[in-house]
Amino acid sequence: MKYDVVIIGGGPAGLAAAISVKKQGIDNILIIERDDKLGGILNQCIHNGFGLHTFKEELTGPEYAQRYVDKVLELDIPYILNSMVVDISADKKVTYVSKQDGLNTIEAKAVILAMGCRERPRGALNIPGYRPAGIYSAGTAQRLMNIEGYKVGHEVVILGSGDIGLIMARRMTLEGAKVKCVAELMPYSGGLKRNIVQCLNDYNIPLLLSHTVVDIKGKNRVESITLAKVDENRKPIPGTEKEYKCDTLLLSVGLLPENELSKLADVQLSRVTSGPLVNDNFETNIEGIFACGNVLHVHDLVDYVSSEAELAGYYAAKYILDKKEHHKYLNIDVKDGVRYTVPSKIDVDNMEDRIVVRFRVDNEYRNKSIAVLKNDEELKVIKKRVLAPGEMEQIFLNKNELHDAKTLTICLKEAQ
Amino acid sequence: MKYDVIVVGGGVIGCAILRELSKYNLKIALLEKEEDVCSGTSKANSAIIHAGYDAENGTLKARFNVEGCKLTKQLAKDLDFTYINNGSFVVCFDETDMPGLENLYERGIKNGVEGLEIISGEKARELEPNLSKNVYAALYAKSAGIVCPFEMTIAFGENAIANGAEIFLNTKVEKIIKNDEGYLINDKYQTRCIVNAAGLYGDFIHNLVCEEKIELSARKGDYCLFDKEVGSLVKHTIFQLPNKFGKGVLVAPTAHGNMLIGPSATDILDKEATATTQKDLNMIIEKSRLSVECIPMNKVITSFSGLRARPSGNDFIIKEAADNFFDAVGIESPGLSSAPAIGVYLSEMIANKLNARKKDNFINTRKGINKLNKMDKETRAKLIKENPLYGNIICRCEEISEGEIVDAIHRPIPATSLDAIKRRVRAGMGRCQGGFCSPKVMEIIARELNKPLQEVTKNNSASLLVYGRLGEEE
Numbered sequence: 001m002k003y004d005v006v007i008i009g010g011g012p013a014g015l016a017a018a019i020s021v022k023k024q025g026i027d028n029i030l031i032i033e034r035d036d037k038l039g040g041i042l043n044q045c046i047h048n049g050f051g052l053h054t055f056k057e058e059l060t061g062p063e064y065a066q067r068y069v070d071k072v073l074e075l076d077i078p079y080i081l082n083s084m085v086v087d088i089s090a091d092k093k094v095t096y097v098s099k100q101d102g103l104n105t106i107e108a109k110a111v112i113l114a115m116g117c118r119e120r121p122r123g124a125l126n127i128p129g130y131r132p133a134g135i136y137s138a139g140t141a142q143r144l145m146n147i148e149g150y151k152v153g154h155e156v157v158i159l160g161s162g163d164i165g166l167i168m169a170r171r172m173t174l175e176g177a178k179v180k181c182v183a184e185l186m187p188y189s190g191g192l193k194r195n196i197v198q199c200l201n202d203y204n205i206p207l208l209l210s211h212t213v214v215d216i217k218g219k220n221r222v223e224s225i226t227l228a229k230v231d232e233n234r235k236p237i238p239g240t241e242k243e244y245k246c247d248t249l250l251l252s253v254g255l256l257p258e259n260e261l262s263k264l265a266d267v268q269l270s271r272v273t274s275g276p277l278v279n280d281n282f283e284t285n286i287e288g289i290f291a292c293g294n295v296l297h298v299h300d301l302v303d304y305v306s307s308e309a310e311l312a313g314y315y316a317a318k319y320i321l322d323k324k325e326h327h328k329y330l331n332i333d334v335k336d337g338v339r340y341t342v343p344s345k346i347d348v349d350n351m352e353d354r355i356v357v358r359f360r361v362d363n364e365y366r367n368k369s370i371a372v373l374k375n376d377e378e379l380k381v382i383k384k385r386v387l388a389p390g391e392m393e394q395i396f397l398n399k400n401e402l403h404d405a406k407t408l409t410i411c412l413k414e415a416q
Numbered sequence: 417m418k419y420d421v422i423v424v425g426g427g428v429i430g431c432a433i434l435r436e437l438s439k440y441n442l443k444i445a446l447l448e449k450e451e452d453v454c455s456g457t458s459k460a461n462s463a464i465i466h467a468g469y470d471a472e473n474g475t476l477k478a479r480f481n482v483e484g485c486k487l488t489k490q491l492a493k494d495l496d497f498t499y500i501n502n503g504s505f506v507v508c509f510d511e512t513d514m515p516g517l518e519n520l521y522e523r524g525i526k527n528g529v530e531g532l533e534i535i536s537g538e539k540a541r542e543l544e545p546n547l548s549k550n551v552y553a554a555l556y557a558k559s560a561g562i563v564c565p566f567e568m569t570i571a572f573g574e575n576a577i578a579n580g581a582e583i584f585l586n587t588k589v590e591k592i593i594k595n596d597e598g599y600l601i602n603d604k605y606q607t608r609c610i611v612n613a614a615g616l617y618g619d620f621i622h623n624l625v626c627e628e629k630i631e632l633s634a635r636k637g638d639y640c641l642f643d644k645e646v647g648s649l650v651k652h653t654i655f656q657l658p659n660k661f662g663k664g665v666l667v668a669p670t671a672h673g674n675m676l677i678g679p680s681a682t683d684i685l686d687k688e689a690t691a692t693t694q695k696d697l698n699m700i701i702e703k704s705r706l707s708v709e710c711i712p713m714n715k716v717i718t719s720f721s722g723l724r725a726r727p728s729g730n731d732f733i734i735k736e737a738a739d740n741f742f743d744a745v746g747i748e749s750p751g752l753s754s755a756p757a758i759g760v761y762l763s764e765m766i767a768n769k770l771n772a773r774k775k776d777n778f779i780n781t782r783k784g785i786n787k788l789n790k791m792d793k794e795t796r797a798k799l800i801k802e803n804p805l806y807g808n809i810i811c812r813c814e815e816i817s818e819g820e821i822v823d824a825i826h827r828p829i830p831a832t833s834l835d836a837i838k839r840r841v842r843a844g845m846g847r848c849q850g851g852f853c854s855p856k857v858m859e860i861i862a863r864e865l866n867k868p869l870q871e872v873t874k875n876n877s878a879s880l881l882v883y884g885r886l887g888e889e890e
Contacts, residue, residue: 034809084809086789099804102797121849126640128692131720133874133881137851144855149880150869151890175886219688236694260813278710316701369886 004028008107011040013115013309014069020214020313033078039065044146053303057131087267110288110316117255117294129216137271138164140253153248157225159184161189165252182210188364257299272340273297280346281315300392358394373409422607426453431572431614432759438579440772445449449588452836454569460722466750467557469524474754476694476732478527480754487756496784497567498671502651504560507551514584531558564671566839575782577828584636592624609740616687616725618745633725643715647673654707665703677704724748789815825864835875
């Protein structure tokens with residue numbers, strides 16, 4: 001089978017991208033989803049707070065997803081479920097496995113990578129101790145509770161203050177569990193400020209910054225967790241250990257864009273985000289392979305996933321309708337607190353009149369400015385009261401500002 | 417229930433012995449205290465088939481290791497378990513270490529190891545480019561290999577079952593009474609003969625029967641396992657020559673394409689204390705970097721520890737310790753490598769004692785669970801057509817299908833826990849460590865065994881994963 005656009009993943013990114021492709025007049029599309037329904041991880045995010053930017057209302061995860069699913073159905077966009085893509089080649093042959101189709105290879109003119117991300121497991125932190133039942137990544141616990149409907153634990157310690165960990169602190173409390181604390185290795189939280197307030201503070205759950213797990217006890221099920229303070233090099237400080245009796249340890253210690261497939265297609269990845277390096281069209285180094293959503297870089301809000309995916313879909317359609325060759329790129333360099341940008345390079349000659357550049361900072365900052373330097377001179381400066389790694393930042397660039405740019409740098413500087 | 421031979425302990429030693437015994441006209445069984453075989457020392461070790469130069473000449477260790485190393489090659493084919501003859505290096509870092517390396521070479525030759533060679537550091541780096549520039553020379557052992565210890569143990573057990581043996585899981589031996597017909601175990605299992613392959617608890621079983629008491633201690637080894645992405649950092653198993661700074665650690669590929677470093681060696685009192693410690697993990701990381709400088713710690717997917725049973729002497733204890741009571745205990749390294757040869761040796765000894773004859777209808781081969789991601793496209797497509805469950809991928813990291821998991825649950829030794837599934841088909845063994853697939857695997861186990869989800873465990877019955885449905889009393 002041959003398709004114009006194949007979209008890998010039917011979560012928020014894949015759905016928004018597909019709708020956008022279709023709206024450009026391309027019908028020969030296929031969304032490939034591994035789960036038994038569309039919507040991706042939103043299906044297990046039953047809390048509210050989604051869609052404030054997109055729909056100007058507060059939706060739950062499943063409600064937010066349903067708006068896009070409805071649109072996909074209304075536009076009659078083809079999709080297959082329970083189908084796991086196992087290979088993508090650089091010439092855009094996509095191989096998937098499913099009960100109904102067996103092992104099937106299809107061809108695409110363009111591929112949109114929208115596989116999302118996964119959670120870092122305990123092993124990645126090399127936490128010493130036993131390996132009993134009762135240690136879950138926050139998302140796994142969320143699935144067991146919200147999809148399967150089971151009690152995951154009674155007394156809980158959470159390591160990592162990523163958003164899912166914070167959400168699960170509240171969720172488990174509401175289901176009668178005692179969440180003893182949330183420990184965070186860094187001196188600041190990795191999650192959204194609003195989640196700290198609404199999920200921890202409102203329920204008197206202590207957030208222990210600069211703390212980590214140094215021991216796990218329990219041969220069969222978790223019996224206790226030992227936390228210790230860490231120094232500025234994130235090494236545990238001897239003598240600060242404190243043991244917490246609990247039966248559950250949840251880990252919310254970071255999300256990793258899931259790019260095993262991208263690698264098979266020789267897509268180049270960023271060492272900072274672990275996602276593909278893309279240009280202002282969300283196109284990777286492989287012509288006709290686009291990326292959006294959490295597979296590209298981990299987002300703070302799904303609203304931004306949707307808007308980004310919409311653009312990726314638009315450009316994938318444009319790629320098929322009127323192929324433009326990209327010859328000359330302007331790299332976006334980062335320094336002084338800015339970790340990366342998406343996109344990481346711009347084709348100024350062919351760019352839209354105005355584009356959005358998203359990024360994250362590497363620490364908590366107060367009263368700083370985001371500066372855009374063109375040819376080492378300030379092009380624009382945006383004052384920010386607070387900047388935090390848990391929140392994604394964005395700036396807009398206009399084509400008419402960039403035509404004479406030799407270098408472009410985004411950085412932080414002291415606010416005037 | 418009456419048997420000719422009962423093997424106590426379902427580790428690789430017990431299962432290897434059971435399989436060899438099943439070649440004879442004997443009624444045999446194995447008793448295992450855990451919910452699965454391969455649940456103790458056999459599940460957490462270096463997974464190496466040593467060449468056999470390490471043990472002192474004339475010891476049981478030397479003999480069974482060299483024999484076992486040869487046997488494993490053929491057994492892997494007959495019984496369908498993963499084995500790779502990757503070869504090993506013992507590296508040293510200084511000219512002054514050469515006598516030690518030569519000593520090891522001489523010992524190997526005396527032990528009957530074939531394909532041994534001392535090579536220069538340059539030559540070693542030619543064969544193994546990521547080896548440290550500080551490696552001065554290496555003892556290259558071409559016969560060494562790597563194996564999947566889970567598959568190997570389970571293959572022995574399943575083949576024994578196919579040949580009439582029985583395996584009783586969740587059956588802890590607590591009482592043995594000598595009587596006219598032999599021994600009565602737990603007031604239930606009557607047998608003429610007992611094989612004690614109880615691993616760390618071999619002393620407990622031995623002491624239930626024998627006048628002369630023995631004691632086994634536990635030595636813990638911590639390991640780190642790395643993502644397959646860096647699985648080919650080394651192709652050979654890289655040992656370090658023990659020197660004044662200690663025993664050294666290994667860096668090795670695993671039979672499934674990961675990379676492994678370890679072990680530490682810490683004597684502990686509690687035989688259940690399989691907790692890793694920061695100290696030991698730090699030690700193995702530091703030492704492994706002597707062999708391979710670029711050990712990528714950001715690619716660790718899990719760390720674990722295993723306990724080895726240390727006898728008070730320096731050799732395995734393999735003998736008839738009381739009338740018709742046979743010990744196969746104190747099996748520390750190279751136990752895995754020696755298992756096949758220990759099986760042959762003990763089963764012959766027992767068959768002689770019991771006057772048993774070999775069966776003429778022994779089934780010599782066993783087919784493992786289908787590994788779909790290792791098959792060519794056509795075979796895979798054909799199998800999915802025959803059984804669509806092979807098309808439903810449950811573990812994305814290792815690309816394991818529902819069909820393979822269902823197979824594992826219904827094998828002769830049934831996998832009934834998350835860990836048992838993981839050992840057989842590797843669902844949950846990959847880079848996300850079960851984050852994605854464990855709820856799904858739990859569901860499949862519950863469905864196939866027709867029990868509520870809250871009764872599905874990680875391993876034994878106390879390792880509860882969930883506590884019942886939300887909003888319901890427990």
